[in-house]
Amino acid sequence: MIMPGVLRVLILGDVMGRPARRAVRDLVPSLVKNEGIELVIANAENASGGVGVDIKSAKELFDAGVHVLTSGNHIWKKKEIYSYLNEKENLIRPANFPTGAPGKGWCVWQQDDVRVLVINLQGRVFMPQHVDDPFRCVDEILHKYGRNIPLVIVDMHAEATSEKVAMGWHLDGRASIVYGTHTHVQTADERMLPGGTAYITDLGMCGAMDSVIGMEKESVIRGFISQLPRQFEVAHKNVMLQGVIVDIDTSSGKARDVRRARIPWQASH
Ligand SMILES: [Fe+2]
Numbered sequence: 001m002i003m004p005g006v007l008r009v010l011i012l013g014d015v016m017g018r019p020a021r022r023a024v025r026d027l028v029p030s031l032v033k034n035e036g037i038e039l040v041i042a043n044a045e046n047a048s049g050g051v052g053v054d055i056k057s058a059k060e061l062f063d064a065g066v067h068v069l070t071s072g073n074h075i076w077k078k079k080e081i082y083s084y085l086n087e088k089e090n091l092i093r094p095a096n097f098p099t100g101a102p103g104k105g106w107c108v109w110q111q112d113d114v115r116v117l118v119i120n121l122q123g124r125v126f127m128p129q130h131v132d133d134p135f136r137c138v139d140e141i142l143h144k145y146g147r148n149i150p151l152v153i154v155d156m157h158a159e160a161t162s163e164k165v166a167m168g169w170h171l172d173g174r175a176s177i178v179y180g181t182h183t184h185v186q187t188a189d190e191r192m193l194p195g196g197t198a199y200i201t202d203l204g205m206c207g208a209m210d211s212v213i214g215m216e217k218e219s220v221i222r223g224f225i226s227q228l229p230r231q232f233e234v235a236h237k238n239v240m241l242q243g244v245i246v247d248i249d250t251s252s253g254k255a256r257d258v259r260r261a262r263i264p265w266q267a268s269h
Pocket residue numbers: 014045046072182183184
């Protein structure tokens with residue numbers, strides 16, 4: 001531990017395809033060592049080809065030192081992941097999908113006597129699926145499973161800034177950190193809320209900065225201009241890991257500090 005009684009957590013935004021998986025593999029182990037990080041969380045919904053995550057990609061991220069993978073609307077793209085979601089405790093999908101969806105929307109990570117409840121939610125504003133209410137859903141999870149676990153980390157996978165900000169305030173004092181994913185562009189509003197919850201509207205992504213949210217920019221621009229359906233390719237230029245590092249008091253569960261992380265990656269061919 002970096003300080004007694006403090007858990008340092010690295011949380012990475014949406015991992016965009018192979019270049020980002022390689023960047024995670026190359027950069028995370030040294031970050032963990034140099035920064036005294038004990039828990040690593042990443043959003044894996046774009047890890048395979050930029051849309052969805054397959055078993056191979058999930059395993060690559062776990063092997064790179066990621067402890068918990070969250071996800072979002074794209075988690076259902078690769079069918080092989082459905083059974084893997086049922087098997088693998090620490091790959092989670094948004095909790096507020098209707099009952100019967102494969103997998104779970106939360107998990108507990110434990111090291112020694114420190115336990116962390118990680119919850120994944122999906123917003124309902126400007127999102128493709130009509131999921132259940134994320135606000136009531138998180139209240140129920142905290143009521144059922146959070147009573148003896150003060151450390152709570154919430155990935156709010158959502159498009160609308162307002163819905164993410166609202167979730168931050170809804171959970172202030174009840175979660176250690178609430179962060180947004182899905183838009184792939186890092187916001188500069190990281191802060192401590194008065195109840196002790198760290199908050200940021202979007203972590204950004206792990207992926208190519210010379211892109212349109214991780215995809216080759218030329219084909220996305222042509223898509224906007226032509227309005228015709230197009231296949232998008234994952235972009236490779238100027239890859240960076242983006243996310244936050246948050247320090248959490250292990251007895252109270254309150255965050256002490258949150259800072260943005262932006263770590264460039266040089267491919268070692
Ligand atoms: Fe994403």
